[in-house]
Amino acid sequence: MIDLVIPIVFMLLVVLGEALWLQWRRQGSVDWHDVIFNLNSGHIMLWLFRGLEIACYGYVVTHFNQGWLDGWPPVLMWLFAILAWDFGFYWLHRLHHRFRLLWAVHVVHHQGEHFNLSLGVRNSWYSSLTSIPFFMLLALAGVPLSVFITVSILHYSIQLFNHNSVTPKLGFLEHILVTPAHHRVHHVKDLAYSNRNFGGSFIFWDKLFGTFCPALPTEPFTYGVRGDKSSANPFWASNLPFMRYFKLPFQPSSKGGHFRCSAGCLVSGAMLLFALVLGYVYRFGYGYGGVTGEQAALFVLLAAGAIALGGMAEGRRWGVGVWLLVTLAFPLWLLSVPDGQSALWWGVAGAMVLHGCAVAVGWGRQKEAAYG
Numbered sequence: 001m002i003d004l005v006i007p008i009v010f011m012l013l014v015v016l017g018e019a020l021w022l023q024w025r026r027q028g029s030v031d032w033h034d035v036i037f038n039l040n041s042g043h044i045m046l047w048l049f050r051g052l053e054i055a056c057y058g059y060v061v062t063h064f065n066q067g068w069l070d071g072w073p074p075v076l077m078w079l080f081a082i083l084a085w086d087f088g089f090y091w092l093h094r095l096h097h098r099f100r101l102l103w104a105v106h107v108v109h110h111q112g113e114h115f116n117l118s119l120g121v122r123n124s125w126y127s128s129l130t131s132i133p134f135f136m137l138l139a140l141a142g143v144p145l146s147v148f149i150t151v152s153i154l155h156y157s158i159q160l161f162n163h164n165s166v167t168p169k170l171g172f173l174e175h176i177l178v179t180p181a182h183h184r185v186h187h188v189k190d191l192a193y194s195n196r197n198f199g200g201s202f203i204f205w206d207k208l209f210g211t212f213c214p215a216l217p218t219e220p221f222t223y224g225v226r227g228d229k230s231s232a233n234p235f236w237a238s239n240l241p242f243m244r245y246f247k248l249p250f251q252p253s254s255k256g257g258h259f260r261c262s263a264g265c266l267v268s269g270a271m272l273l274f275a276l277v278l279g280y281v282y283r284f285g286y287g288y289g290g291v292t293g294e295q296a297a298l299f300v301l302l303a304a305g306a307i308a309l310g311g312m313a314e315g316r317r318w319g320v321g322v323w324l325l326v327t328l329a330f331p332l333w334l335l336s337v338p339d340g341q342s343a344l345w346w347g348v349a350g351a352m353v354l355h356g357c358a359v360a361v362g363w364g365r366q367k368e369a370a371y372g
Contacts (some may be wrong), residue, residue, distance in 0.1 A: 005282045006152055012161060012274060015039065015117045018164060020238035022116065031114055032263035033313055036120035038268045040306050041108060041234045049128040051286035056132050057148055060139035070144040081143045081151045085135060089155065089200040092134035094211065097195055105130050110194065111230035115187055115223050120163030125238040135336065149316070158201045178203050185213050187223045194225075212240055233310030255314015265364025266313060269323065272304045274329070275348045297333055301326055312359070320359055327356025 015035070015142040023030045069077050097108035108124040138148055157340040161167075169181045178199045188199040196213035199205045208211035231237045236252045243250055280302060284295050305326045311319020359365070 002282065004285055005278050007157070008278060011121060012039070014160070015121065018067070018117045022165065027251065033261075034112065034114050035116075035118040036263075036266045037232050037234070037237075037310070037313060038112060038122035039235060039364060040270055040309055041122050041124075048192060050357060053128045053132050053135075054145070054149065054286050057135065057139050058145045059149075060136055064140060065142045065284040067142050068140070077143070078147065078151075080141070080213055081138060081147050082154070083109060083202075084138050084141070084143070084149065085148075085151050085155055086199070086201045087205065088134040088137060090198055090209075093200065094133055094209075095199070095200040096130070097277075098131070100245055104245045107196055107211075107225060107241050108230065108237050110187065110225045112187075113222065113224040115163065115184055116165045117160060117163050119187070120160040124168055124241075125234070135242065144171040155201050166372065173180065174203070176203065177201060182206075184223075185216055187262050188217060189222045189224045189226060190217065198343045231310070232313040235307045237310075258317055259367060261312045261315065261316045262364040262366060265359060266309065269309050269312070269359070272348065272352050272355055276302055276305070279345070279348075294333075297336075299328060301333065320365075324356040329351040 013139055015038075017036070019030050019032070019035050028078070069080065071273045072080070075206065093106075096102040105124045105126050109119070109122050109127070112119040130312055135148070158178070162180050164180055167180045170177075170179050173179060178197070178201055182199075182203055183196045185193050188194055193216070194212060196211050197206055198211055203212065217235075231240060231252055233252070240246075240252070280295075284298075304322055306317045308322035308326055312323060313319075330352050331346075334345055334349055
């Protein structure tokens, strides 16, 4: 499954590379807690629902393929797939801003207040789940699953690029493609701007359907959304908007944290957790066929680790305890895996145990409150 791992590694490298460059260029102005939350927010549970999205697509293209593309030359079939995918994304994106239930998913992405590449990977746990209906046109038309996955990676790569903070206007490409200049408009904390420029890769959908806005406000502005600040815990960040929509009484604690977790502690913990994400995707891919206890156990560790890092970011003592349990449980998981005895796996396991124990005895924890 190395073909699925490479895009994730590339994403991680460019996100951290841009953050380090901004740290150097702007002399320490990068909010590393925000960068780590963005990386940590959707890329754990997201794999579960991305797998469901692909499984649904595969089922529809196998059983309900209408054969509209039968006999088309491969070049035309690929061109159709590229355009139809982006057309579906335009309406997916626009309707997620229009309907409150869908907005409860998408708001997590817009709550980010710093426009950089890490914002491009900030998502709700459920963002793949609510995407499923919008790409079924391709399955009905007969676009093969392998083409759908490749085209998806292409478009998501363009969308990641469009969240970078350093690219200037791109000349004639501004008339064809969605560019960072267009997408910055979409993230302004003002509905007159955030309800514009919904396109993913091609800007002509916005021009065709009357949602194009060419430039940022001339007056001072900020990024994000109005209302309550997002939780630094991915569990609450993804679920609290639904609780508010359904008017459920459950709320996270509003008390301030007991400590502030240092950027170095969070970044190193997140990188170790991402090593497990890469291992999970390499070993199991997106599939649901033949799910084993081994796969389920590793997924539980990933989800618990993501929530624990979120708790630590908010200064919660329980986050330290859960993180310690996760880091100690991973070597036990390795012992249960017949072919898990590689030096690389055990190197990661040793680093995790060392990190969990160091945090437990106080490393990376400063006394002032972290959140709230």
